[in-house]
Amino acid sequence: MFPTTLYGSQETQSLSLMRVKKGISHTCQWDVKKLCFEYDTDPYYQALDTKVKDYASIVGIEVFSPVSHTLFNPADVIQKNGGRPPLSYQSFVKLAGQPSWASSPLSVTISSLPPVGDVGGCEISEVPTIKELGYGDIEQDEFSPFRGGESEALKRLKESINNKEWVAAFEKPKGDPSAFLKPATTTLSPYLKFGCLSSRYFYQCLQDVYRNVKRHTSPPVSLVGQLLWRDFFYTVAFGTPNFDRMTGNRICKQIPWNDNDELLVAWRDARTGYPWIDAIMIQLYKWGWMHHLARHSVACFLTRGDLFVHWEKGRDVFERLLIDSDWAINNGNWLWLSCSSFFYQYNRIYSPISFGKKYDPNGDYIKHFLPILKDMPKEYIYEPWTAPLSVQTKAKCIIGKDYPKPVVPHDSASKESRRKMAEAYSLNQKLNGKVSEEDLKKLRRKLEEDSEDTKQEVKTKRMRQKLIC
DNA sequence: TGGTCGTTGGATAT
């Protein structure tokens, strides 16, 4: 179902690096005097921009690179905190305060660009084709429903903002992850990510709405709160070396994740046997977007909830498939959901069965993205393996043949995961966070032994019961 | 150092 090649960041990045290098070779013959580009905090672009700035300084080209992608300058917030990024949202909000530009309205009138002029017969851009990116074999109707561009972004922004009551009452945690005909959020994230929509303009539009209503929600749950979350992750990511890895990451708990490719692939390819999880992964594949809480469900399931697979593996899948995937935010949320950083209440596990049922008891979301289950009665739609064979036959969906059996039993798997998390946390505490590769290996062995013991106990108990009977 | 509190859990009781 998925193209076999995984397009990690490196391939895409080397493509843009090539373009920049070519661009540099043309700066002399074009007599370039000034280079303007937005300041970028992602490590890859930091390195790239340094190269460009160094070159410009050598050949005497002026560089203008302002911070404008985020509400605040991450470096300022880090400096205010004594050189380290704040690790909680509340402390970030307190440090950040009001944006300096908030009182002066941003201009949205777009001045026209000067004509390109003579470029000496060279190609200006080499935008890769859909086929080159590995999507050539996908049917047109499977492409994301998002249309690109600034005009589209502003149109969609207006549609959201026009509903003042909705904006004023917005509370992120209360949204419905199963809503797909009309998603429960603004779905503006792809436009923020690609710079089609300015987060600062969005912020000002929201403030305008707030000024014109009696009451409105507040951070962290409000819409402005969501923009602040974005800035929070940008700031921590900027101030944390190796933010996208477990090892060498000062703020990341060292956890002995599985290296189980079978479980990872089942999750990635929407074959876990849990319809709620698989439907979300299909939506990811088809739309490149899912509701925030849907992302929580599958991320928790893959890592600390059920499969105990490394969060970096899930991060890679999201990074490639999400249309709004953003380096700081994606990594930040995987750290959060895997209880590796920011959030530590590993006992709170999303159930792959009851969480979705709460919002969508009929399973409409599942039936839409997993049509193989469209005739499964709602009593069984979240747990089709419990349906009697007669029901499965009538629904034309035999579990184990037409749709997979669960890869792991949720009850015991999540219990096991809780235990592993507790052990890993206690090791991190004991070693004050300085957990080595060897320490993790040892813990992995210990956990396996314990699990063997449990299995043996269960066996012994069963034997005893048999003897009694 | 100890108290507070944290965007978004689940199961069960009322």
Next chain:
DNA sequence: ATATCCAACGACCA
């Protein structure tokens, strides 16, 4: 709908 338990974390701040 709301309260309570489960089992109990760590960042922040006084």
